[in-house]
Amino acid sequence: MAIEIKMPALSPTMEEGTLAKWLVKEGDVVKSGDILAEIETDKATMEFEAVDEGTVGKLLVAEGTENVKVGTVIATIGGEGEEASAPPPAAKAAEPVAAAAPAVAKPAPAKAAVSAADPEIPAGTPMVSTTVREALRDAMAEEMRKDDRVFVMGEEVAEYQGAYKVTQGLLDEFGGRRVIDTPITEYGFAGIGSGAAMGGLKPIIEFMTFNFAMQAIDHIINSAAKTNYMSGGQMRCPIVFRGPNGAASRVGAQHSQNYAPWYASVPGLVVIAPYDAADAKGLLKAAIRSEDPVVFLENELVYGKSFDVPAMDDFVLPIGKARTVRPGKDVTIVTYSIGVQYSLEAARVLAEEGIDAEVIDLRTLRPLDKAAVLESLSRTNRMVVAEEGWPTCSIASEIIAICMTEGFDDLDAPVLRVCDEDVPLPYAANLEKLALIDASRIVEAVRKVCYR
Amino acid sequence: MAQPARPRAAKKPAPASAKASPEASAKSGTGSTGETALPQGGVAGDDASFALRSLQQAHANNKRFDASDEQLLEFYEQMLLIRRFEEKAGQLYGLGLIGGFCHLYIGQEAVAVGLQSALTTGKDSVITGYRDHGHMLAYGIDPNVIMAELTGRGAGISRGKGGSMHMFSTEHRFFGGHGIVGAQVSLGTGLAFGHKYSGDGGVCMAYFGDGAANQGQVYESFNMAALWKLPIIFVIENNGYAMGTKVSRGSAETAFYRRGTGFRIPGMDVNGMDVLEVRQAAEVALEYVRGGNGPVLLEVKTYRYRGHSMSDPAKYRSREEVQEMRENHDPIDGAKAELLKRGVTEDKLKEIEKAIRARVGQSADFAESSPEPELHELYTDILVEQY
Numbered sequence: 024m025a026i027e028i029k030m031p032a033l034s035p036t037m038e039e040g041t042l043a044k045w046l047v048k049e050g051d052v053v054k055s056g057d058i059l060a061e062i063e064t065d066k067a068t069m070e071f072e073a074v075d076e077g078t079v080g081k082l083l084v085a086e087g088t089e090n091v092k093v094g095t096v097i098a099t100i101g102g103e104g105e106e107a108s109a110p111p112p113a114a115k116a117a118e119p120v121a122a123a124a125p126a127v128a129k130p131a132p133a134k135a136a137v138s139a140a141d142p143e144i145p146a147g148t149p150m151v152s153t154t155v156r157e158a159l160r161d162a163m164a165e166e167m168r169k170d171d172r173v174f175v176m177g178e179e180v181a182e183y184q185g186a187y188k189v190t191q192g193l194l195d196e197f198g199g200r201r202v203i204d205t206p207i208t209e210y211g212f213a214g215i216g217s218g219a220a221m222g223g224l225k226p227i228i229e230f231m232t233f234n235f236a237m238q239a240i241d242h243i244i245n246s247a248a249k250t251n252y253m254s255g256g257q258m259r260c261p262i263v264f265r266g267p268n269g270a271a272s273r274v275g276a277q278h279s280q281n282y283a284p285w286y287a288s289v290p291g292l293v294v295i296a297p298y299d300a301a302d303a304k305g306l307l308k309a310a311i312r313s314e315d316p317v318v319f320l321e322n323e324l325v326y327g328k329s330f331d332v333p334a335m336d337d338f339v340l341p342i343g344k345a346r347t348v349r350p351g352k353d354v355t356i357v358t359y360s361i362g363v364q365y366s367l368e369a370a371r372v373l374a375e376e377g378i379d380a381e382v383i384d385l386r387t388l389r390p391l392d393k394a395a396v397l398e399s400l401s402r403t404n405r406m407v408v409a410e411e412g413w414p415t416c417s418i419a420s421e422i423i424a425i426c427m428t429e430g431f432d433d434l435d436a437p438v439l440r441v442c443d444e445d446v447p448l449p450y451a452a453n454l455e456k457l458a459l460i461d462a463s464r465i466v467e468a469v470r471k472v473c474y475r
Numbered sequence: 476m477a478q479p480a481r482p483r484a485a486k487k488p489a490p491a492s493a494k495a496s497p498e499a500s501a502k503s504g505t506g507s508t509g510e511t512a513l514p515q516g517g518v519a520g521d522d523a524s525f526a527l528r529s530l531q532q533a534h535a536n537n538k539r540f541d542a543s544d545e546q547l548l549e550f551y552e553q554m555l556l557i558r559r560f561e562e563k564a565g566q567l568y569g570l571g572l573i574g575g576f577c578h579l580y581i582g583q584e585a586v587a588v589g590l591q592s593a594l595t596t597g598k599d600s601v602i603t604g605y606r607d608h609g610h611m612l613a614y615g616i617d618p619n620v621i622m623a624e625l626t627g628r629g630a631g632i633s634r635g636k637g638g639s640m641h642m643f644s645t646e647h648r649f650f651g652g653h654g655i656v657g658a659q660v661s662l663g664t665g666l667a668f669g670h671k672y673s674g675d676g677g678v679c680m681a682y683f684g685d686g687a688a689n690q691g692q693v694y695e696s697f698n699m700a701a702l703w704k705l706p707i708i709f710v711i712e713n714n715g716y717a718m719g720t721k722v723s724r725g726s727a728e729t730a731f732y733r734r735g736t737g738f739r740i741p742g743m744d745v746n747g748m749d750v751l752e753v754r755q756a757a758e759v760a761l762e763y764v765r766g767g768n769g770p771v772l773l774e775v776k777t778y779r780y781r782g783h784s785m786s787d788p789a790k791y792r793s794r795e796e797v798q799e800m801r802e803n804h805d806p807i808d809g810a811k812a813e814l815l816k817r818g819v820t821e822d823k824l825k826e827i828e829k830a831i832r833a834r835v836g837q838s839a840d841f842a843e844s845s846p847e848p849e850l851h852e853l854y855t856d857i858l859v860e861q862y
Contacts, residue, residue: 029569029570030569031568031569031570032568032569032570032571032785033569033785033786034785034786035574035575035576035785035786037786055562056780056801058794064786066786066788067786067788067790068788069786069788070788070789070794074562074563074565074566093569093570093571094570094571139862174672198512199512199513200512200513200672203513205699206695206698206699206702208695208698208699210661210691210692210695211661211664211692211695211696211698211699212695212699213661214658214660214661214662214664214665214692214695214696215661215662215664215665215668215696215699216665217661217662217665218602218650218661218662218663218664218665218666218667218668218669219665219666219668219669219672220665221650221662221665221666222600222650222665222666222668222669222670223669223673224668224669224672224673241655241658242658242661242662245654245655245658246653246655246658246662250643250651251856251857251858251859252636252856252857253633253636253637253641253643253651253652254633254636254637254641254642254643254651254652254856255631255632255633255634255635255636255637255856256634256855256856256859257632257633257643257644257645258643258645258650258651259859261859290857291857291858293858293862313859313860314859314860315858315859315860341862342862343862344862387862390858390862
């Protein structure tokens with residue numbers, strides 16, 4: 024039976040082309056790999072090869088013809104040992120297969136039936152004063168005891184006991200098989216961690232700081248975040264990338280950056296940025312147990328601060344839930360990470376002025392707890408977002424957009440944001456102080472939205 | 476045609492074995508616990524134990540795998556399946572049924588078939604870059620679901636959401652299918668880390684091209700794989716061109732098997748146009764790696780007949796160069812000639828050819844007739860869990 028040779032698409036965008044030259048004539052015997060014709064596309068002149076063996080029948084489109092639509096029959100080839108014949112006259116261009124998808128109402132993505140709340144802490148549970156550093160270590164140790172697939176890898180995590188001592192004691196308890204010092208090679212070990220997760224392990228990858236994770240961001244985004252989707256749900260990457268994020272103290276521009284907005288913009292990632300020790304512990308345990316890739320952003324300036332952590336066997340907090348750290352009725356301050364500290368300071372000052380501020384700690388930045396933000400706004404009708412990070416394309420920008428689109432009727436004033444200055448972080452003490460957010464700037468913004 | 480049963484992975488996989496790799500070195504380096512830790516690499520005094528060409532010598536002494544007639548026939552069939560499948564994919568691309576990027580494996584068939592035939596499916600793992608159809612077919616993955624992925628259909632192996640460059644089969648321990656040049660080398664090193672960590676005895680085979688061999692993360696991975704003696708075979712498929720750049724224009728050291736020298740990784744220089752030479756090289760490499768000696772670097776010299784992708788006019792090489800490889804070094808023609816010499820009849824080979832054409836035709840029919848993904852699939856598989 025004669026094979027129809029159709030005008031090929033020779034690039035992802037080609038719709039038509041010029042049949043520049045025939046390199047065979049009717050009656051020629053061709054085999055796979057022989058060039059049949061030269062075809063000019065919008066980009067280049069391409070050679071068009073035969074795939075099947077046979078005898079060239081009719082050449083249906085003359086050379087030099089322009090604007091030949093992809094799919095038009097341009098020639099026929101007769102199969103082995105048979106005469107080629109012209110195709111039926113009605114041969115027409117292949118119908119476009121992938122017609123533009125019609126606009127569809129976005130189906131509601133599957134939702135958890137009930138949003139998880141923080142676990143009840145039974146009355147009488149003793150509270151233990153714990154530093155954030157210890158809380159993070161305890162979370163890792165508890166999960167490592169429970170599940171042999173969990174291991175920690177990073178620079179100086181084992182023998183040195185952690186550059187910021189977060190992994191202190193883990194080598195002693197779990198040994199070198201599960202607490203692994205790497206060379207200084209972020210891209211490489213982020214890839215190794217991601218591959219190990221794809222293969223069924225549950226790695227915790229420590230970046231000495233997230234500034235160095237820029238070397239590895241390809242694996243965090245292209246390898247870890249996208250694999251579940253690209254594989255149609257077949258292959259997952261349950262990994263935690265953790266380490267300190269944001270400005271520390273006097274370490275200059277390359278070591279002082281908040282990456283929360285970068286990672287929070289990526290579908291396929293979970294992004295968590297806790298403030299206090301209990302949240303650090305409960306959320307890191309949840310992150311380690313999650314089947315999704317998690318970016319867990321800590322803050323060096325709070326590692327040494329102590330907070331109460333409930334002494335419970337298994338204290339796990341829900342991912343994706345904000346927490347009201349201070350209830351109030353006049354204005355809402357939305358914040359996360361070290362911003363919580365400044366916001367609470369601001370709320371104390373504001374209370375003396377008779378302004379009762381509610382402080383919401385987002386805790387998880389992706390998926391973002393929109394409901395908590397909007398619910399608070401519906402009661403206070405005024406909002407300030409406080410973020411230790413640059414203002415442009417920030418988490419604050421996102422919160423403001425949410426309020427505009429979904430909380431507009433509740434707003435009695437424009438939402439204001441208090442962010443770092445839009446400059447690389449300087450070294451000089453006075454300039455650094457000037458660049459970073461503080462409580463007084465939050466106080467000032469709150470006064471504005473309260474028209475005081 | 477019925478959609479093949481392809482359940483999503485179970486919600487919570489069972490914990491891996493708690494046992495440390497039995498061959499983990501005693502040179503723990505931590506000194507803190509008695510537990511087996513990763514070895515800390517070569518130390519002074521080990522020089523005698525490392526010879527770049529030690530495995531090459533073993534390969535040179537016995538170059539070709541002693542395949543039975545049945546084995547050779549099987550290799551031939553697998554290579555032919557890849558060739559015909561890729562030709563069909565090229566046709567479907569021309570018809571607009573396949574979109575975007577599509578990188579064909581035509582000419583390189585002996586590499587995937589020779590190497591993967593030496594692996595144990597389900598125990599060893601495989602990972603490669605974006606030119607991945609051949610490696611999947613060589614692993615016995617159903618052509619229907621591969622072709623349906625190429626046409627972007629819901630029955631595709633990635634439900635139509637991955638495309639040519641992003642296909643995976645956890646069932647076969649085939650881990651993709653990666654579009655960022657060189658990323659699969661670090662990811663593969665992670666898979667090898669997993670084999671050692673769980674002590675499952677598996678080896679990872681990580682394929683990449685001569686172009687990817689210049690990426691920085693490849694050397695970061697070489698360093699850690701050798702330092703920790705991970706069970707991995709790094710396979711550089713040197714097809715002569717990194718997209719349109721001839722190897723000599725892009726690489727200061729074009730003998731890629733030497734690229735592991737700085738990390739004490741022994742290299743082998745293998746003729747990738749002869750499936751039996753490739754297979755024999757795999758035997759040598761696997762014996763070394765399974766023995767707990769750490770990684771091996773295979774440079775497999777091959778050739779791609781088609782352009783880098785479908786829209787490549789291939790003006791960077793002469794038509795004669797391509798024809799010379801096709802006519803005098805084709806791996807399938809080579810295997811065919813050897814089969815005829817061994818007494819397999821023309822009729823038998825014709826019968827195989829016919830069956831493969833039918834199989835490929837069937838996969839194309841399946842891929843064309845299966846529906847596109849349901850629209851709600853746009854929003855599925857982003858995260859595994861609900862929060």
